[in-house]
Amino acid sequence: MPELPEVETVVQGLKPLVGATVMHTVVHNPQLRWPIPSDFTTSIQNSVIISLKRRAKYIIMQLSHDRTLIIHLGMSGALYLCTPHTALKKHEHITLTLSSSMHLRYHDVRRFGSFHLLNTPWQQHPLLCNLGPEPLEDSFNAKALKNTLKLKKRPIKAAIMDQRIVVGIGNIYASEALFASNIHPLQPAHSLSLRQYEQLVSHCKRLLTYAIKLGGTTLKDFVNPDAKPGYFQQTLHVYGREKQPCSTCNTPLECVRITQRQSTFCPHCQPLKT
DNA sequence: ATCATCCCCTGATGGC
DNA sequence: TGCCATCAGGGGATGA
Numbered sequence: 001m002p003e004l005p006e007v008e009t010v011v012q013g014l015k016p017l018v019g020a021t022v023m024h025t026v027v028h029n030p031q032l033r034w035p036i037p038s039d040f041t042t043s044i045q046n047s048v049i050i051s052l053k054r055r056a057k058y059i060i061m062q063l064s065h066d067r068t069l070i071i072h073l074g075m076s077g078a079l080y081l082c083t084p085h086t087a088l089k090k091h092e093h094i095t096l097t098l099s100s101s102m103h104l105r106y107h108d109v110r111r112f113g114s115f116h117l118l119n120t121p122w123q124q125h126p127l128l129c130n131l132g133p134e135p136l137e138d139s140f141n142a143k144a145l146k147n148t149l150k151l152k153k154r155p156i157k158a159a160i161m162d163q164r165i166v167v168g169i170g171n172i173y174a175s176e177a178l179f180a181s182n183i184h185p186l187q188p189a190h191s192l193s194l195r196q197y198e199q200l201v202s203h204c205k206r207l208l209t210y211a212i213k214l215g216g217t218t219l220k221d222f223v224n225p226d227a228k229p230g231y232f233q234q235t236l237h238v239y240g241r242e243k244q245p246c247s248t249c250n251t252p253l254e255c256v257r258i259t260q261r262q263s264t265f266c267p268h269c270q271p272l273k274t
Numbered sequence: 275a276t277c278a279t280c281c282c283c284t285g286a287t288g289g290c
Numbered sequence: 291t292g293c294c295a296t297c298a299g300g301g302g303a304t305g306a
Contacts, residue, residue: 033282033300057300075299076284091284110283112300127302154277163301171299259278261299 002073004057004135004168004208009215010079011054014104017081021099022047022063029093033074033114036094043117044069044096056131056167060122068122074112080105132166135204140166142197149189156192157185158259160204169204171261172239173211177203178265179238184272185263186256191273210235238264 002010022044030036047063054060059079061069071079082103088095094106094115106113122128133139145166149159159165161174169177178185181199183192192200237247242255246266255264 031283033302072300074283074301108283109285110299112283152276158277161300260280262297 002057002077003170003172003211004054005211005215007057007059007073007168008054008212010073011052011059012215014052014059014079017049017098017100017104018051020049022049022096023099024097026095026097027093028088028095029111032093032108032111033072034116036115037117040115040117043067055122055128056134056163058128066119068118070114070116070118070122070125070128071106072114074108074110074114076110077106077108077113080107130164132162132164135166135168135208140201140205142194142201145201146192146194146197149192152189154189155186155258156183156189156200157261157263159189160200161259161261166204168208171263172236173204173207175239175264176207176237179270180207182269182271184270185258185265187272238266240264 023046025041025044027036027041030038030040044063044067047065047067047069050062050064052059052061057072059071059073061071063069071077073079082105084097084101084103086103086105089105089107091109091111092105092107093111096104098104106115116125116127118125133144148165149156152159157174157178160169160177161171175185177200180203181196183196183200238253240262241253242262242264243252245251246253246269249266249268251266251268253264254267255262257263
């Protein structure tokens with residue numbers, strides 16, 4: 001599934017499209033996370049792609065005439081380039097024909113992704129105006145995070161997966177960062193020491209940076225909607241490893257549900273401190 | 275205001 | 291082999 005590093009990789013891979021014009025658009029299935037409005041195809045026609053960037057897990061495509069296309073890949077979304085002759089796959093919902101005569105296709109099995117075409121500044125959009133800091137920027141640091149969460153009783157794992165607290169940390173990175181920091185996922189956020197926040201922040205940054213670096217292997221395959229980074233297979237210590245021995249102490253890993261998400265942890269290495 | 279819970283969707287998986 | 295139930299998950303909507 002696309003996490004922050006994969007979205008970053010997709011954005012880098014789409015950079016060659018800057019300068020291209022959207023000649024023609026076909027919406028094969030408008031039923032995504034939010035329905036694509038019927039005027040989408042005419043509204044985006046003849047737009048020039050000015051720039052591409054990432055904010056949280058959103059792809060921000062700046063277009064001519066002060067329009068912005070915001071794409072979220074949801075759980076299973078993928079963007080890839082192909083020729084017009086490439087057969088349409090089952091879950092391809094949108095095709096953009098570009099001036100380079102290439103197709104940019106959106107593929108999304110579970111349709112949790114979204115397309116929004118804006119004519120207002122994207123920073124003001126309801127979905128983006130309350131986002132927390134980027135985890136790799138200096139504004140995400142131990143002191144600021146501890147201050148933000150000093151009165152919050154919710155589990156630390158729920159807090160760091162909250163978009164308003166910090167963006168881009170999904171279930172995998174939250175689980176792995178907490179394991180690396182020896183923090184129990186149910187630990188109330190306000191009860192963490194500054195030292196623990198320093199560990200947590202630094203491991204979040206380290207894991208995301210490492211995954212972005214490995215995203216390079218995804219980059220060359222990004223035309224393949226089924227491409228999965230080797231990162232997922234290789235370096236996970238707790239995610240998806242319930243009942244398997246801890247890589248540090250061999251204690252069987254345990255699993256709790258936090259905000260409807262599986263949260264695997266080592267009961268020995270990640271003690272709950274009361 | 276703050277949280278936990280529900281829900282959207284499909285493919286993979288497991289039980290029978 | 292087929293059929294059904296269960297589950298995963300980002301994150302907005304809902305309700306306590």
